[in-house]
Amino acid sequence: xxxxxxxxxxxxxxxxxxxxxxxxxxxxxxxxxxxxxxxxxxxxxxxxxxxxxxxxxxxxxxxxxxxxxxxxxxxxxxxxxxxxxxxxxxxxxxxxxxxxxxxxxxxxxxxxxxxxxxxxxxxxxxxxxxxxxxxxxxxxxxxxxxxxxxxxxxxxxxxxxxxxxxxxxxxxxxxxxxxxxxxxxxxxxxxxxxxxxxxxxxxxxxxxxxxxxxxxxxxxxxxxxxxxxxxxxx
Numbered sequence: 001x002x003x004x005x006x007x008x009x010x011x012x013x014x015x016x017x018x019x020x021x022x023x024x025x026x027x028x029x030x031x032x033x034x035x036x037x038x039x040x041x042x043x044x045x046x047x048x049x050x051x052x053x054x055x056x057x058x059x060x061x062x063x064x065x066x067x068x069x070x071x072x073x074x075x076x077x078x079x080x081x082x083x084x085x086x087x088x089x090x091x092x093x094x095x096x097x098x099x100x101x102x103x104x105x106x107x108x109x110x111x112x113x114x115x116x117x118x119x120x121x122x123x124x125x126x127x128x129x130x131x132x133x134x135x136x137x138x139x140x141x142x143x144x145x146x147x148x149x150x151x152x153x154x155x156x157x158x159x160x161x162x163x164x165x166x167x168x169x170x171x172x173x174x175x176x177x178x179x180x181x182x183x184x185x186x187x188x189x190x191x192x193x194x195x196x197x198x199x200x201x202x203x204x205x206x207x208x209x210x211x212x213x214x215x216x217x218x219x220x221x222x223x224x225x226x227x228x229x230x231x232x233x234x
Contacts, residue, residue, distance in 0.1 A: 039111070062113065
């Protein structure tokens with residue numbers, strides 16, 4: 001029952017679509033621009049760096065808040081399984097972000113929400129996530145590549161930390177349960193990035209730039225995204 005409660009708490013918080021609400025506040029539906037995705041990267045490309053950072057913070061924060069609430073509720077009564085319950089909460093937030101019922105289950109790709117889960121899960125994971133993502137992003141300017149590598153790293157580190165006893169008194173079966181949840185989230189992320197993966201393979205994945213001196217590149221990326229949407233059958 002605790003697992004279901006945590007999953008639902010996460011899903012409810014995940015329903016807050018930061019990019020969608022930010023776009024609406026500025027008179028646009030983010031789903032009708034750029035890649036059509038209600039997430040950080042599309043907000044960055046369509047609405048600019050400030051919007052991208054706000055959306056990133058919002059999507060991270062909703063997962064962090066959900067995990068904090070679960071720790072407050074179950075931290076004392078279930079200290080031996082709190083990491084497992086937090087993982088269920090993070091998974092719920094990612095599902096809520098990716099599949100919001102009030103938006104016909106069309107949300108984002110869950111990377112910013114995953115970042116929030118990693119930030120609130122265990123300090124060891126923060127270092128891995130930051131180094132892997134920014135190391136790849138700052139050298140390639142490809143958000144998708146950095147995101148996919150973070151998930152691969154998250155999966156590997158989860159297994160290593162679990163087997164080393166970092167998560168306390170969890171049984172081996174509970175650890176397997178954590179590995180299964182993490183693997184499910186990784187597969188879902190890769191599936192939702194399948195078009196990005198195809199472009200990465202063919203060497204034509206769009207790049208994302210943060211600095212003002214790269215504004216022209218950002219505008220080009222937005223134009224390319226819009227052209228791709230226009231070419232797709234409605």
